[in-house]
Each structure stands twice: as structure tokens, then as C-alpha cells.
Amino acid sequence: MTIAQQDRTHSAPHGFDVEMTSGLQRYSVQHGELTLTSVFQPIFSLSHMRAVGYEGLLRARDALDRTVSALDVFGEAARLGDVLHMDRLAQTLHLENFKVLGVEHEWLFLNVHPDALTDPYHAAALLANLRRLDLPSRRIVLEVLEQGAEDLERLADSVRQFRERGFLIALDDFGAGHSNVERIWQLNPDIVKLDRIMLSHAAHRADMAAILPGLVTLLHEAGKLVLIEGVETEHEAQMALACNADFVQGFFFGRPSPGAVDAEHAAVCIGEVTERYREQAQARERRKASRLAPYLRAFERAAERLAAGESLEEVCWNFLALDHAARCFLLDAKGRQAGRNVVLRADRAARETRFLPLVDAQGASWLRRPYFRDAINAPERVHVTRPYLSINEALPCVTLSVATRVGEKTCVLCGDIDWEDEERF
Known part of the structure; x- marks a missing residue:
């Protein structure tokens, strides 16, 4: 069954509560003994010097108000055979909270389990939520999570259908596990997110530092935009600039938050690190010329x-x-x-x-x-x-x-x- 055949209207989600956090309204939902809600980590274009998207991230607290990691939440769901339901619940929550975030043009990056992309009911729920919230598909980037897919051909076909409906596709955690060059050819993503471990290695190893710019160039030549995630230090931010990456995400530029990013602060942060990169690049050129x-x-x-x-x-x-x-x-x-x-x-x-x-x-x-x-x-x-x-x-x-x-x-x-x-x- 195709996505188009499953495109039907769903009613608004039941059981969602409105809570206020630091003066911001956001939705939460009870799932067993857990309270689930969303935060958003900004994704910046280094050239535009502003946020161009937000990744929806799940946050959970137990009955004693203790933090439970999203990894544990999805791990328990997988153990109970309930991972697709949890995936759908998290997406609905992120969409609701993204709508009240108040941004007008930015993308929402949604993490999607590969099996959820091939499930027709999951696709129908996503499309219905977008219609209900009046969010066009072009503002949604479906992030294919780094996990093995039993039927890669079927996954590729589903990805193609989503793209035909206007969604953008991102390949998550490239360079780790199943996310390799072969998967790029198979899924043909619009955006490739380089795994944090690659940046970490490059920051401490000269050989990896030499490879990273070439990898970004290779992905550009393949027609893919490149997002470097996990940027936590200025040194790593400088490396992202030197690699000619298109987008960055990480604590150095912006932490996950219930609200939208401070645009003025972001522009100043990117402007300052870019200026220092320019100065350092010029100094390197002078040293090279002298040598x-x-x-x-x-x-x-x-x-x-x-x-x-x-x-x-x-x-x-x-x-x-x-x-x-x-x-x-x-x-x-x-x-x-x-x-x-x-x-x-x-x-x-x-x-x-x-x-x-x-x-x-x-x-x-x-x-x-x-x-x-x-x-x-x-x-x-x-x-x-x-x-x-x-x-x-x-x-x-x-x-x-x-x-x-x-x-x-x-x-x-x-x-x-x-x-x-x-x-x-």
C-alpha cells in the first residue's frame, strides 16, 4: 500500500497536556509512568549565520520526577515490541510543540526508525498530523536513524515516496554502523549528518583531520548537503568551517531547549568564530609562504x-x-x-x-x-x-x-x- 493510499485525516491527539516551562507553552503526554515532552536543538547554516532548522528530541521524567534518557525509553519500547508506537508518539509530540514554537520558515528534523518509514499506518498518521497542524511537508526533514533495515529495497522505495510528497531526507550518523557510502546511493538523502565520532577523532588525530575535508567534498560532489553534528568546542567549530560543511549542530552553537534560538546571539557567535577562523587561516598562509x-x-x-x-x-x-x-x-x-x-x-x-x-x-x-x-x-x-x-x-x-x-x-x-x-x- 502506498503513502498516497494511506493519506487520510486523523483527529487531534488525545491525552496531550499543556504545560508552561520558563514562560513557554509546550505539550506533554503521559506514557505509562513516564511524562514525555519535546525540546529542540537548533541547526545552523554557517553561511547564513542563523538557525535553519530544529531537531526534535524526546525528554522523559518518571513518577518521581527523575530524568529518564530517550535511549532508555526507546530501548524499553523495543524490548516490549512497541518501538513503532513510541516512534509515532514522539513524532506527534514534536510536531505539536514545533507548531507552538512559532518559527515560520525553519525545518523540523524528525528522527524516524527505518521500519516506521515502511509502515503505511505510521505514514498516514504523519501526513494527517501535518494537515491538522497546517505544516507543509517541505518543512519536515525525515532523519533516517542509523539502524539496519531488513528490506533495504522497500525502505528506499518508501523514502522515494516521502520525497515525492515534498519531504526532505537526512541520513543520520554517517560513518557509524550501517550508515556508509552504500546507504547514500541506496537512499539518496538530501542531507548527510556526519556522526559525532568522526569529528571527535578528527579533533585529536591529524590523519582523520586530513580526511574530513575530503569526505565533505565527496558528499558535495554526490549532490548532498553536509551537516556536522556534535560540535562542542571552538576547535571543532573551526574544523567544521575548514571542512566547508553546510550546517552545524551542537552545544557550542546551541543546546536543546523548549524554545526557539536567540537569533541575535547566534549571529554574533557564528560571526565571531568565523572571524577567528579567517584570522587563523591567514596566519597559516603566511607561515606556509615563509616556509x-x-x-x-x-x-x-x-x-x-x-x-x-x-x-x-x-x-x-x-x-x-x-x-x-x-x-x-x-x-x-x-x-x-x-x-x-x-x-x-x-x-x-x-x-x-x-x-x-x-x-x-x-x-x-x-x-x-x-x-x-x-x-x-x-x-x-x-x-x-x-x-x-x-x-x-x-x-x-x-x-x-x-x-x-x-x-x-x-x-x-x-x-x-x-x-x-x-x-x-
């Missing part, structure tokens, strides 16, 4: 000598004598390497023995490399790549390159610099 300066001078002199007719082996010594210079090599106009790599230090040769099959690069084609393409497209000027993984030793490096005339031929002189200790964020 590269002696290499550039030596490399420019090597290119001049090469164009004057000296051999590659003769012109590279000053460049290779610098501490982190790795190798020099020469390419023809088609990107093919002429001769072997020129390496100065004995310790460099010893390091390359682990990658012995790659040492002889004579005749290799570097046509695909940015350092070759940039040099050919803008000759007689030294180009500097972004740090990347060198195939020679599987270590980060930066390559300098310049296209110049050597006799009657155009050649591209290249020089690699080890970049293992580059500063990140």
Missing part, C-alpha cells in the same frame, strides 16, 4: 639554469640541499618523465627502499597530476600544489613545478617537498 620561500628561490634558480642548458643533475643541488626537499624530476610536454628522480641524501634513498617498485619513474606519465597541468597551462611561472600523498613513499608532499623551454622543447621541472608536519586547523 616555502627558500625552496621557491632555489627552485626558480634551478629552472633558470636548466633553461640555460645545464643538466638536471647539476641544477638541483641547491634545492635538494634544503632540509625537507625530497626529489627533482623532469617531464616532457606530454607529462612523461625524462630520466630518473634526482635524489641527494643517502637517507632519502634508504627510505625509498620500502617502495622499491616505484623508485624507477623514468618514462612514467604524470599527465593527470595538477602540478603538470598547472605548469603547462601557465608556463614560466612556478606553481605550488596543495599537500597531497606522494606515490613515491606514501607520505604527504608539496610539489613545485614550472614549464620552461629547454632548447627547442617545452619541459616541466618539478621538485617535491616533504610536508609531514604541516599545521592543520
Whole structure:
């Protein structure tokens, strides 16, 4: 049965009570011995510098007014085989409270169990609630929770039907458990939420910090907006900015609350962290330029000598004598390497023995490399790549390159610099 076939009107929910919290009206409902209500955590666009959505979160208290975690509430519901009913109850509660929140344009992010998406009665209840509350489906982001689905094809079909009705789809906790690249292709979400654990690892590990921007780029190229959740410190906020994430969510920007966010405070917070990011990025660029300066001078002199007719082996010594210079090599106009790599230090040769099959690069084609393409497209000027993984030793490096005339031929002189200790964020 399709969603359209189940689209019918339900009456307003029974048993909901109105309570006042800090002067704000909100709904609560009794479920057994628990009192359930909603809070909303704001989701911010870093570019717009304001909240663009709110995630509905369940809050529960027992008969003695003690806090019960939402995880325990849903865990008990799963134990009793009642998880879909609890899922539907929580959604209804969030919708009611979102309506009285008073926001006019922002999204409501609703956590949805995968099985609830494929259940026709659950879909009907959601659609009926939206009609009753006069909330258009375009304002609802259905967050597919990170759990295994028994019938992934059926889930994907249900997700497609919801999207056709105007809902947005978010994939929750990407990078943890079942939420991986394959699930992106299967469910085709509009928004991908990166799991908090990825940001935590990136904040403490240089290798993960290097991966995160590339992952965001990959998701953007796949046509997905990216939300980084769990941002709790300014360092993590800076990382989200550096990654070019679209949206952020976390305690640093806004805690869960019964009410809407203070727009002025949010704009000031994002503006200040953005300004500090800009200052730090400029400082990093200055340090990078200072670090590269002696290499550039030596490399420019090597290119001049090469164009004057000296051999590659003769012109590279000053460049290779610098501490982190790795190798020099020469390419023809088609990107093919002429001769072997020129390496100065004995310790460099010893390091390359682990990658012995790659040492002889004579005749290799570097046509695909940015350092070759940039040099050919803008000759007689030294180009500097972004740090990347060198195939020679599987270590980060930066390559300098310049296209110049050597006799009657155009050649591209290249020089690699080890970049293992580059500063990140």
C-alpha cells in the first residue's frame, strides 16, 4: 500500500497536556509512568549565520520526577515490541510543540526508525498530523536513524515516496554502523549528518583531520548537503568551517531547549568564530609562504639554469640541499618523465627502499597530476600544489613545478617537498 493510499485525516491527539516551562507553552503526554515532552536543538547554516532548522528530541521524567534518557525509553519500547508506537508518539509530540514554537520558515528534523518509514499506518498518521497542524511537508526533514533495515529495497522505495510528497531526507550518523557510502546511493538523502565520532577523532588525530575535508567534498560532489553534528568546542567549530560543511549542530552553537534560538546571539557567535577562523587561516598562509620561500628561490634558480642548458643533475643541488626537499624530476610536454628522480641524501634513498617498485619513474606519465597541468597551462611561472600523498613513499608532499623551454622543447621541472608536519586547523 502506498503513502498516497494511506493519506487520510486523523483527529487531534488525545491525552496531550499543556504545560508552561520558563514562560513557554509546550505539550506533554503521559506514557505509562513516564511524562514525555519535546525540546529542540537548533541547526545552523554557517553561511547564513542563523538557525535553519530544529531537531526534535524526546525528554522523559518518571513518577518521581527523575530524568529518564530517550535511549532508555526507546530501548524499553523495543524490548516490549512497541518501538513503532513510541516512534509515532514522539513524532506527534514534536510536531505539536514545533507548531507552538512559532518559527515560520525553519525545518523540523524528525528522527524516524527505518521500519516506521515502511509502515503505511505510521505514514498516514504523519501526513494527517501535518494537515491538522497546517505544516507543509517541505518543512519536515525525515532523519533516517542509523539502524539496519531488513528490506533495504522497500525502505528506499518508501523514502522515494516521502520525497515525492515534498519531504526532505537526512541520513543520520554517517560513518557509524550501517550508515556508509552504500546507504547514500541506496537512499539518496538530501542531507548527510556526519556522526559525532568522526569529528571527535578528527579533533585529536591529524590523519582523520586530513580526511574530513575530503569526505565533505565527496558528499558535495554526490549532490548532498553536509551537516556536522556534535560540535562542542571552538576547535571543532573551526574544523567544521575548514571542512566547508553546510550546517552545524551542537552545544557550542546551541543546546536543546523548549524554545526557539536567540537569533541575535547566534549571529554574533557564528560571526565571531568565523572571524577567528579567517584570522587563523591567514596566519597559516603566511607561515606556509615563509616556509616555502627558500625552496621557491632555489627552485626558480634551478629552472633558470636548466633553461640555460645545464643538466638536471647539476641544477638541483641547491634545492635538494634544503632540509625537507625530497626529489627533482623532469617531464616532457606530454607529462612523461625524462630520466630518473634526482635524489641527494643517502637517507632519502634508504627510505625509498620500502617502495622499491616505484623508485624507477623514468618514462612514467604524470599527465593527470595538477602540478603538470598547472605548469603547462601557465608556463614560466612556478606553481605550488596543495599537500597531497606522494606515490613515491606514501607520505604527504608539496610539489613545485614550472614549464620552461629547454632548447627547442617545452619541459616541466618539478621538485617535491616533504610536508609531514604541516599545521592543520
